[in-house]
Amino acid sequence: MSFTRRSFIVGAASGMSVLVLAACTDPSPAPTPSPTREPEVVPSPRSFYRSNWSGDAYARGATTYTAVGSLPQSRETLREPIDDRIFLAGEALSDDPGTVRGAVTSGRSAAYLALAAMAPGERIAVVGAGAAGSSAARVLVAGGADVVVVEARDRTGGRIDSNVVGDEFFELGAWRLDETVDGGVIDAARQEGVEFVPVQGGSAFGADGADAPLEQSTDDAVILAEALAEASAWALAQGEDVPVADAVREGVDLESWVTEGGPTSSELADQTLLSIAALTGADPGVLSSWFDVPAGGQSVVPVGPLSGFIDTALDGIDTALSTAVTVISRSDSGVSLRLATGESLSVDRVIVTAPVGVLRSDVLQFDPLLPVRYRGALSALSVGDIELIRLEFDAPFWDTEAVWWVRDDDAVVRMWVNLLPATGRPVLLGVVAGADAAALADLSDAALREAALRSLAPFAVQPTT
Numbered sequence: 368m369s370f371t372r373r374s375f376i377v378g379a380a381s382g383m384s385v386l387v388l389a390a391c392t393d394p395s396p397a398p399t400p401s402p403t404r405e406p407e408v409v410p411s412p413r414s415f416y417r418s419n420w421s422g423d424a425y426a427r428g429a430t431t432y433t434a435v436g437s438l439p440q441s442r443e444t445l446r447e448p449i450d451d452r453i454f455l456a457g458e459a460l461s462d463d464p465g466t467v468r469g470a471v472t473s474g475r476s477a478a479y480l481a482l483a484a485m486a487p488g489e490r491i492a493v494v495g496a497g498a499a500g501s502s503a504a505r506v507l508v509a510g511g512a513d514v515v516v517v518e519a520r521d522r523t524g525g526r527i528d529s530n531v532v533g534d535e536f537f538e539l540g541a542w543r544l545d546e547t548v549d550g551g552v553i554d555a556a557r558q559e560g561v562e563f564v565p566v567q568g569g570s571a572f573g574a575d576g577a578d579a580p581l582e583q584s585t586d587d588a589v590i591l592a593e594a595l596a597e598a599s600a601w602a603l604a605q606g607e608d609v610p611v612a613d614a615v616r617e618g619v620d621l622e623s624w625v626t627e628g629g630p631t632s633s634e635l636a637d638q639t640l641l642s643i644a645a646l647t648g649a650d651p652g653v654l655s656s657w658f659d660v661p662a663g664g665q666s667v668v669p670v671g672p673l674s675g676f677i678d679t680a681l682d683g684i685d686t687a688l689s690t691a692v693t694v695i696s697r698s699d700s701g702v703s704l705r706l707a708t709g710e711s712l713s714v715d716r717v718i719v720t721a722p723v724g725v726l727r728s729d730v731l732q733f734d735p736l737l738p739v740r741y742r743g744a745l746s747a748l749s750v751g752d753i754e755l756i757r758l759e760f761d762a763p764f765w766d767t768e769a770v771w772w773v774r775d776d777d778a779v780v781r782m783w784v785n786l787l788p789a790t791g792r793p794v795l796l797g798v799v800a801g802a803d804a805a806a807l808a809d810l811s812d813a814a815l816r817e818a819a820l821r822s823l824a825p826f827a828v829q830p831t832t
């Protein structure tokens with residue numbers, strides 16, 4: 368298997384990690400596209416769904432990241448129990464922030480700390496029924512605690528947002544896993560009958576829409592990790608932390624990947640950074656190149672609701688949905704949770720998995736306030752944005768072998784992933800992240816749908832008849 372410089376950067380920009388190409392499997396029969404690149408009118412989608420994590424009161428953003436000027440030690444500070452009564456947990460506190468596996472690990476670690484502090488038979492509350500909360504609850508129950516889970520939403524899963532509407536299934540939160548590092552989560556979901564399909568096929572590349580040729584790799588693998596490693600190695604040799612954007616632009620030899628008729632080195636840099644934003648939610652202009660460069664591996668997408676493993680973890684555990692906690696009061700003798708329902712809940716200890724954006728807001732308050740170093744640590748973390756737009760069509764109108772496209776202009780949706788090979792359905796997933804995501808929040812559904820379809824026009828190809 369050979370790696371070309373050209374395909375290498377295509378993979379790096381895709382953010383899809385190692386893309387094992389068409390030689391592997393052919394999960395779904397797909398019409399062969401014609402090579403014609405005449406833009407076609409994009410048909411009306413059968414369905415349109417969007418996320419709105421930045422406007423979500425119980426998320427307040429997508430995931431955390433470390434910005435230049437901050438240190439990841441903030442996460443370690445937050446992991447320390449507060450008077451052995453309050454234990455914080457969640458993706459933000461893990462060494463793998465912004466991931467499901469990080470949230471699971473964090474939830475379990477907090478639960479072990481709480482078990483070490485508790486006397487037999489104590490009652491412990493878990494705030495949040497996402498990946499961290501459900502994992503914590505399961506460990507607590509196994510350790511002999513009397514557990515109650517309190518969740519603000521009317522569903523479990525948190526930022527894993529699995530939806531089933533009619534015969535359609537889709538994720539509007541975590542949507543891909545990395546086969547090399549996410550084995551534990553993948554196995555847990557597989558036990559629920561969820562299969563995973565690699566994001567694979569020929570890589571497609573549309574630099575700026577209709578002008579750009581759609582180039583395809585057909586026989587080689589593409590390695591994100593290596594491209595990012597080049598940027599990372601360069602960054603670590605610098606005297607001070609620099610933004611990932613600088614590390615990619617200055618530390619990666621993009622010129623050597625330029626091919627005739629293809630994107631320029633500056634366009635390649637832009638596309639790489641777009642993908643880093645899609646993985647981290649961060650603006651690469653501020654994301655630390657020392658602490659938060661994402662790693663690469665084989666991307667897989669779930670074919671079935673990812674949240675199933677969370678419900679199984681919570682099986683048999685007292686879980687109150689639609690019950691927001693508004694105030695957490697601690698004393699020497701225990702913890703009291705004030706609920707939005709007007710009731711209170713007294714417990715011995717609490718594990719709090721609410722996202723950082725929520726902990727920094729007035730949605731959830733602490734009485735007394737969290738010690739100042741915890742508040743300092745919370746404010747040192749940055750919260751990034753990722754929004755997803757899912758369109759399902761009656762039939763594909765795009766190059767069905769393409770994995771992804773990017774646009775380097777100011778289109779509202781600049782990155783699209785072709786989920787047809789993975790799901791067997793004519794589905795495109797738009798990923799809008801970092802600074803781009805902020806602009807989305809103000810768009811109505813109709814306006815976003817329209818903008819999304821417009822941004823797809825250059826990628827429409829004439830089907831073979």
Ligand SMILES: Cc1cc2nc3c(=O)[nH]c(=O)nc-3n(C[C@H](O)[C@H](O)[C@H](O)COP(=O)(O)OP(=O)(O)OC[C@H]3O[C@@H](n4cnc5c(N)ncnc54)[C@H](O)[C@@H]3O)c2cc1C
Pocket residue numbers: 418420425426428429430456457458459464465466467468470494495496497498499500517518519520523524525526527539540541542543544690691692693720721722725730731753754755
């Ligand atoms: C758009 C998007 C795409 C992503 N893509 C990926 C991906 O591809 N792969 C990956 O591994 N990760 C991805 N992530 C990150 C991943 O989803 C998260 O890291 C993980 O799910 C976080 O789990 P958690 O338990 O820490 O937090 P959450 O899932 O947010 O759980 C916290 C829970 O606390 C609840 N809560 C908040 N406030 C209160 C309150 N006051 N009272 C009671 N309950 C409250 C919330 O409703 C929520 O259910 C993505 C995230 C987003 C948003």
